[in-house]
Amino acid sequence: MAFTGTEGIVLLAGRILFGIVLAFMGLNHFMQREQMTGYAEYKGLPAPGFSVIASGIVLIAGGVGVLAGVYPVVGAVALAGFLLISAVTMHDFWAVPEEDQQDEMTAFLKNFVMAGGALVVAAAGTQSWAYSVGIGLF
Numbered sequence: 001m002a003f004t005g006t007e008g009i010v011l012l013a014g015r016i017l018f019g020i021v022l023a024f025m026g027l028n029h030f031m032q033r034e035q036m037t038g039y040a041e042y043k044g045l046p047a048p049g050f051s052v053i054a055s056g057i058v059l060i061a062g063g064v065g066v067l068a069g070v071y072p073v074v075g076a077v078a079l080a081g082f083l084l085i086s087a088v089t090m091h092d093f094w095a096v097p098e099e100d101q102q103d104e105m106t107a108f109l110k111n112f113v114m115a116g117g118a119l120v121v122a123a124a125g126t127q128s129w130a131y132s133v134g135i136g137l138f
Contacts, residue, residue: 001127008130015132018117019067022079026059043090058082062118069132072125080118087111 003011029036029052040048058078065075091111093104126138 002130003124003127004130011124011129012131015067015069015121015129018114018121019063019065021063022114023060023063023067026056026061026063029053029056029059040090043092045089055082055086066118066121066125069129070135072129072132072136073122073138074136076118076122076125080115080122083111083115083118087115 002008033049033052033056036052037049040051045051059082062075062079062082065071066079087108091104091108093101093108096104125136128134
């Protein structure tokens with residue numbers, strides 16, 4: 001089944017919203033690299049500087065891939081993996097002082113819901129999309 005007509009437009013709107021936010025989050029990894037590296041170091045992440053850069057690349061590439069329809073399944077699965085790993089390692093609300101728990105829980109849940117969205121995009125990425133470059137594995 002191809003996503004065309006009204007569903008193609010709705011999918012395009014979702015891809016724009018989803019892809020832009022994730023790509024911007026990745027761009028932020030470069031614009032706020034020092035602060036994010038410090039936070040990654042505080043959380044005990046190995047190679048925090050490299051991790052910030054690598055995760056920024058995943059977010060930008062995955063977000064643009066979903067947005068443009070270029071290897072959307074690969075991009076969406078990479079995004080889902082990053083978001084789930086990041087939720088558990090960086091937003092461990094159960095292991096922070098009580099005054100930080102709400103902020104970390106919000107970030108944890110945001111990552112989980114976006115990972116779910118990424119998996120939905122991955123499932124839809126096996127079909128033909130209107131308004132996309134149309135390069136993929138499927």
